Amino acid sequence: MARRSDHSREELREMVLSAAEQIVVEQSYSGLSARKVAAAIGYTVGTLYLVFENIDDLILHINARTLDRLHTRMSESKSNSDDARDYLLQLCQVYIHFAAEDPHRWAMVFEHRFSEEREMPAWYMEKIARMFALVEEGIQPLAKNRSEREISQAARAIWGGVHGICILALTNTLDAAGVDSVQELSQSLISNYLKGYTAD
Amino acid sequence: MARRSDHSREELREMVLSAAEQIVVEQSYSGLSARKVAAAIGYTVGTLYLVFENIDDLILHINARTLDRLHTRMSESKSNSDDARDYLLQLCQVYIHFAAEDPHRWAMVFEHRFSEEREMPAWYMEKIARMFALVEEGIQPLAKNRSEREISQAARAIWGGVHGICILALTNTLDAAGVDSVQELSQSLISNYLKGYTAD
DNA sequence: ACCTGAACACCGTTCAAGT
DNA sequence: ACCTGAACACCGTTCAAGT
Numbered sequence: 001m002a003r004r005s006d007h008s009r010e011e012l013r014e015m016v017l018s019a020a021e022q023i024v025v026e027q028s029y030s031g032l033s034a035r036k037v038a039a040a041i042g043y044t045v046g047t048l049y050l051v052f053e054n055i056d057d058l059i060l061h062i063n064a065r066t067l068d069r070l071h072t073r074m075s076e077s078k079s080n081s082d083d084a085r086d087y088l089l090q091l092c093q094v095y096i097h098f099a100a101e102d103p104h105r106w107a108m109v110f111e112h113r114f115s116e117e118r119e120m121p122a123w124y125m126e127k128i129a130r131m132f133a134l135v136e137e138g139i140q141p142l143a144k145n146r147s148e149r150e151i152s153q154a155a156r157a158i159w160g161g162v163h164g165i166c167i168l169a170l171t172n173t174l175d176a177a178g179v180d181s182v183q184e185l186s187q188s189l190i191s192n193y194l195k196g197y198t199a200d
Numbered sequence: 201m202a203r204r205s206d207h208s209r210e211e212l213r214e215m216v217l218s219a220a221e222q223i224v225v226e227q228s229y230s231g232l233s234a235r236k237v238a239a240a241i242g243y244t245v246g247t248l249y250l251v252f253e254n255i256d257d258l259i260l261h262i263n264a265r266t267l268d269r270l271h272t273r274m275s276e277s278k279s280n281s282d283d284a285r286d287y288l289l290q291l292c293q294v295y296i297h298f299a300a301e302d303p304h305r306w307a308m309v310f311e312h313r314f315s316e317e318r319e320m321p322a323w324y325m326e327k328i329a330r331m332f333a334l335v336e337e338g339i340q341p342l343a344k345n346r347s348e349r350e351i352s353q354a355a356r357a358i359w360g361g362v363h364g365i366c367i368l369a370l371t372n373t374l375d376a377a378g379v380d381s382v383q384e385l386s387q388s389l390i391s392n393y394l395k396g397y398t399a400d
Numbered sequence: 401a402c403c404t405g406a407a408c409a410c411c412g413t414t415c416a417a418g419t
Numbered sequence: 420a421c422c423t424g425a426a427c428a429c430c431g432t433t434c435a436a437g438t
Contacts, residue, residue: 006402030313034431044404046433055431110371111311113230120372128373156374157365157389164364165357171310172320173328174356189357189393196395206421234412244423246414255412 013051015041021062021105028104029111032059056118063109067127070098070106074134084141085194091138092162092186099166100182107170110163135159142198158193162186213251215241221262221305228304229311232259256318263309267327270298270306274334284341285394291338292362292386299366300382307370310363335359342398358393362386 007015019040023032034055038045052058077090099106114120135155143151168174169182207215219240223232234255238245252258277290299306314320335355343351368374369382 028313033429035429045431046405047403049432050403110367110373113228113371153385153388156368157361157385157392160365160368160374160385161357161361161389162364163368164362164366165360166364167310167367168356168360168363171313173310174360185353185357185360188353189361192357192393192396193389194392194396195399196392196397199395199399233410235410245412246424247422249413250422 009051012043012047016048016051016058017061017065020058021065024062024104024108025102026104029108034058056112056115059108059112060121060124062105063112064124064127066102066105066109067124067131070095071127071130071134073098074131078134084138085191088135088138088158088190088194089187091135092190093183095162096166096182096186099170103170110167132156132159142194154193154197158190161189161193165189209251212241212243212247216248216251216258217261217265220258221265224262224304224308225302226304229308234258256312256315259308259312260321260324262305263312264324264327266302266305266309267324267331270295271327271330271334273298274331278334284338285391288335288338288358288390288394289387291335292390293383295362296366296382296386299370303370310367332356332359342394354397358390361389361393365389 016037020032020037023036023040032055034048035045037058038048048058052061074091074094077087077094132152132155135158136151139151139154139158143154146154165174165182165185174181174185216237220232220237223236223240232255234248235245237258238248248258252261274291274294277287277294332352332355335358336351339351339354339358343354346354365374365382365385374381374385
């Protein structure tokens with residue numbers, strides 16, 4: 001056919017991106033392939049390589065969008081709470097809800113490994129840092145006498161913890177399936193951690 | 201060639217399994233392929249399907265071995281400690297050390313998704329339960345007045361937490377790389393959790 | 401200039417045919 | 420009986436050639 005400029009570069013990029021997202025939502029990471037994406041938008045495989053370097057690059061940009069949506073969600077529950085502990089529990093709830101609602105895209109963020117030649121780009125690291133910053137802000141009021149480093153450590157411990165519980169739930173390793181028990185476990189983790197953290 | 205019974209079924213199975221493990225150790229999950237395994241043992245691809253149902257089945261058995269090795273390691277540090285808190289911290293240390301030492305095989309245990317038609321077999325679930333049992337035993341002395349369910353929950357919260365920190369470290373999401381900081385974060389998570397847990 | 405489509409080097413899985 | 424090897428239906432990626 002050789003359809004000349006039916007779509008601009010930008011349009012094409014957006015078409016590829018959202019078609020790929022659709023496939024991930026429906027068939028998960030392992031169901032994604034360049035050929036399926038191309039078929040979905042009515043172009044040839046080769047066309048994808050005009051707007052993305054390769055499949056890894058495409059996945060990176062899908063994941064970036066997922067992190068953006070997650071950050072937006074987490075930001076929304078910011079002002080709703082005066083109690084710092086409640087705020088952190090709420091952040092956690094939002095995170096778990098997000099993971100449960102959109103498991104395939106959420107999982108892909110953590111299933112995708114960066115190769116050694118193509119490391120995580122700075123703009124992508126920034127998106128992750130932004131998420132940790134929210135948690136750090138939440139901890140701040142509970143850690144008045146702590147150094148920045150200590151707060152950063154606590155945020156990573158808590159968030160790693162919540163994340164791990166989500167992962168184990170996803171892989172059915174907890175044999176405590178269901179969103180409710182993930183919420184319960186995470187809330188228990190955070191509550192007890194904070195109780196210990198603020199007891200000093 | 202048609203090499204008749206050069207090797208027994210059992211021998212063949214073991215050859216496939218350990219050749220596959222070698223490839224995972226060197227090239228990680230994504231580097232594993234049926235054809236590479238076959239080439240490594242000097243057989244044809246088709247032969248693999250005489251001793252394993254498919255690649256998923258092969259992976260399952262590699263993962264089972266990894267869980268066995270991990271359990272052995274964790275069991276070893278059992279009697280060394282009288283203090284329950286120290287024992288849990290030690291279990292955690294062993295876990296992180298194991299993950300750091302053999303990251304590819306460790307990661308494959310959690311990267312492998314069970315499909316909906318082929319669910320996790322009972323004998324495999326048993327291996328996971330056995331690991332949680334060790335953690336539960338560790339918590340027991342610290343939770344005299346707690347129900348079995350509560351102890352089981354605490355074990356899952358703690359272990360999920362440690363696991364999450366390992367995962368985020370593996371994917372460089374924590375930007376707090378290195379085994380030492382993983383140890384530090386995990387120890388902080390457990391210590392504070394237990395402080396809160398035993399404060400009631 | 402834009403996109404194709406065929407080629408290349410890979411996959412997992414099956415199964416008739418050879419020894 | 421045991422294993423092969425060719426076939427099938429897929430992959431990601433490249434790039435000369437067509438419009």
